[in-house]
Amino acid sequence: VVDDAIVMVENVERHLHEGKSPLQAALDAARELVGPIIAMTITLAAVYTPVAIQGGLTGSLFREFAFTLAGAVIVSGVVALTLSPMMGSKLLRAGDTERGFAGFVNRRFESIRSTYTRLLSGTLKYRPVVLTLWVIVMLLIVPFYLFSQKELAPAEDQGVVFGIVQAAANSTLDQTKLFGNEIYKVFQSFPETDATFQIVFPSGGFAGMVVKPWSERKKSSAELQVEVSAKLSQIAGVRVIPLTPPALPGGGGGLPVDFVIASTAEPQQVVAIANQVVQKAFASGLFMFADTDIKFDQPQAEVVFDRDKLRSEGVDLAQAGRDLSTLLGGNFVNRFSIQGRSYKVIPQVKRSERLTPDQLKDVYVTGAGGKLVPLSTFATLRTTTEPRELKRFQQLNAVRIQGAIPPGVSLDQALRFLEGEARKILPQGYTVDYSGESRQLRTEGGKFLATFLLSAILIYLVLAAQFESFRDPFIILAGSVPLALAGALLFSFLGFTSLNVYSQVGLITLVGLVAKNGILIVQFANHLQETGLGKLGAVVEAATTRLRPILMTTAATVVGHLPLVFAHGPGAGARNSIGIMLVSGMIIGTMFTLFVVPSIYVLVARTHRAGTAVDAEEREPEALADVTPAPV
Incomplete structure (x- = not known):
């Protein structure tokens, strides 16, 4: 919400350096930025509209977040156009930034701006190389997305390890209670245990251990789950499946892997086919446990x-x-x-x-x-x-393959393995489906691309209305959004985070944030063309002039989200995901935007003359030597 005010105050400061009075500098800066700030505000507000109106788990989690942030952004835009220039006219004075630490920072920035101007002029001489690199980076989005780990939500340490107890079909309550005592001893053998509980019935039961607070233990609940599994597997007579609760509610409350095989065939035949898939699952090493829910025992x-x-x-x-x-x-x-x-x-x-x-x-x-x-x-x-029971799914005879996965293996990876084996093994007439947490992963994961596409279309239409052009929005979005997405997805591809509901919302937010950079450059370049500059000279001066607010807003966003990247503790997974996406996407996207947007602008933008825009059918060669940096 501070980006619009940063841009406005920086522009007032720039006009003060040109020798204007504080009042005149504030008025000129406000008039100059009315269009860009309105465009940036509406863009960031519009990007959350699909998130706010979509259903399912993502809509339930982020609807209030989307409406709250959209409202806050709109208010910040109004404040930037009214209160910020007024305060700038009263508080800013020419020469204040030439002394002391402010002067030191300004001199360092002048060096950065001069270097950027030389680099930008050089890249514009080799625009085909820049555009080729732009296309390559855009194409990398596909493998980065496809080969990133996907999960519903990052695992969270909720301070408890559950145990699902399975006994023989003809077991008695007395027999199961005897084994329950052994389970109790296993849980109590860990120094991290704070309390235990058990519910026992003849054919099984439910048990668990509540661990000590995070600050009083050195092992996470995921690490304890693995160690508990090793000890519980030594108890003869019952099977105990340790698991941690899902990070998000509504996942069914059972095992994370819940893969359904359905058919019109007899239940015995469906079970036989499912058991073949289970054998492949055990041999893969991706599962701590896997079994069918129907047993003829x-x-x-x-x-x-x-x-x-x-x-x-x-x-x-x-x-x-x-x-x-x-x-x-x-x-x-x-x-x-x-x-x-x-x-x-x-x-x-x-x-x-x-x-x-x-x-x-x-x-x-x-x-x-x-x-x-x-x-x-x-x-x-x-x-x-x-069989203990017969189940149906979508009116078909069905068998559910349920399983638990060890830390380091994503739910999407386990499901993709089962899907691949099912394609090889299942005869014609068999179908696969999902239940519980697995169904939510497949349902919510499939909504992301549609939500992202709708957000991009909304932003494009908003910018088209604001710029009264279909070309300028293309320059803004094509020159910034794909590059930022590639930078963010690079870190999920490398395994620093996964694609989940939190990182997906971070990617959608990134679209609105990084588009601001392109808006500042394109709008000012159009304005400079109307004053008589050629297209090449206008875009160089616009990019050079807007370099400072772009770097300042990017730095504010990055620094503001850095605590999310370095967060640790029981609930750090969700914060890490959204922080890594925004920080990496903003840094990489901004660096690319500063060089790619000008090249695309020269190739695609119209030639503006005195309030009109005409297609540049004939592009006159312009000498880069005539380009002079904007005055400071």
């Missing part, structure tokens, strides 16, 4: 009656069924009251006598004349294995 015992023996024993089939239901079902049949309290009557065989299917043979049922008949005299047991 639930033992089932079925009582088969021999009707001939049933009749010979005089047992009624319906009565035998009712007796078994009463003895084994656990349903209450009546109530009785003692001392004003009502209690359920639940007839059931003792637990010690119904632990295994073979014990059913010792059960007696009612026979003829009320006699008790052993079940084993007319019935046999047939055991089968059934």
